[in-house]
Amino acid sequence: MQKRVVFRSRLLPYLLVLPQIAITVIFFFWPAYQALESSFFIEDAFGFSREWVAMQNYIELFEDPGYLRSFKTTLIFGVSVAVMAMTISLGLAVAANRVVKAATGYRTLLIWPYAVAPALAGVIWYFLMNPSLGIVAYWLKNIGIDWNHYLNGDQALLLVIVAAAWKQVSYNFLFFLAGLQSIPKSMLEAAAIDRAGPVRRFWSITFPLLTPTTFFLLVVNLVYAFFDTFALVHATTEGGPVDATSILVFRVYNTGFIGQDYGSSAAQSVILMGLVVAMTFVQFRFIERKVQY
DSSP: OOOOOOOSSSHHHHHHHHHHHHHHIIIIIHHHHHHHHHTTEEEOTTSSOEEEOTTHHHHHHHTOHHHHHHHHHHHHHHHHHHHHHHHHHHHHHHHHHHOOTTHHHHHHHHHGGGGSOHHHHHHHHHHHTOTTTOHHHHHHHHTTOOOOTTTOHHHHHHHHHHHHHHHHHHHHHHHHHHHHHTSOHHHHHHHHHTTOOHHHHIIIIIHHHTHHHHHHHHHHHHHHHHHTTHHHHHHHTTTOSTTTTOOHHHHHHIIIIISOOHHHHHHHHHHHHHHHHHHHHHHHHTGGGGOOO
16 A cells, blocks of 8 residues: 655645746746737737737638648648658667667667757758758669759658658657567467467557557657757758748748748747647547557
8 A cells, every 4th residue: 555645734735836837837828828919919020019900810821822731731741750750660669679689779779869959850861862962862863763852842841751750760769669668578478379470469469558658659749740840840941942841830930030920920829739739639539539558
């Protein structure tokens, strides 16, 4: 029986959680409120005056074909990054879990990319895929693929998807590996005795037991793709060519800091925040029911 923690003072528990509450209010709730408030105004570039316009900023956004294209691009980008990063990391985790010799070194090498800053990850892949200097672009040219993400929007989008997924593989790898190591070996050995092959053991035993980890990583990867990839896109393609990689989080920056349209930028950030909240709600409300804990 576990002992219950009892505080001698009623005030002490609140004092212990006060720093976390303060951080949440100051750095999350307050900026969100400011963005929501600013989305109903048009401000001048210097912030000296503003005019109430109600829902005009939102109406103009959804009447803008460029914003709707960015919305579609963001959905493609987010889903592609999540699927690619989770698939590759799961395969690497399964391989690492079977390694006997030099297992620590192998796992350490796979974790290293997570320490790379998003902007630096974008620069790395920018040089790898550079049409003139990139070694990967050179290999692609040798097999008949004319790679030039400066002119081809689909190739530019593929470039940022690969770079963002590569950055997130290490994070997913850690959780998948921990999940694999928590699966009882006796279950896999019993399935092997029953003549179940490696593939069948994976899909009938391993993967179902990994569903809680997979669901958690799905939420984390989608939020990462929507919010934490601005620096990567900015360093790699700067939203081009012709807004082919202008995802919503990059468009918020471009509208606010380059175009100096703070009201529209705030409205875009509110829509992006609402999109992520809605997707998270759907995942926990409907998808979580199928997760086996």
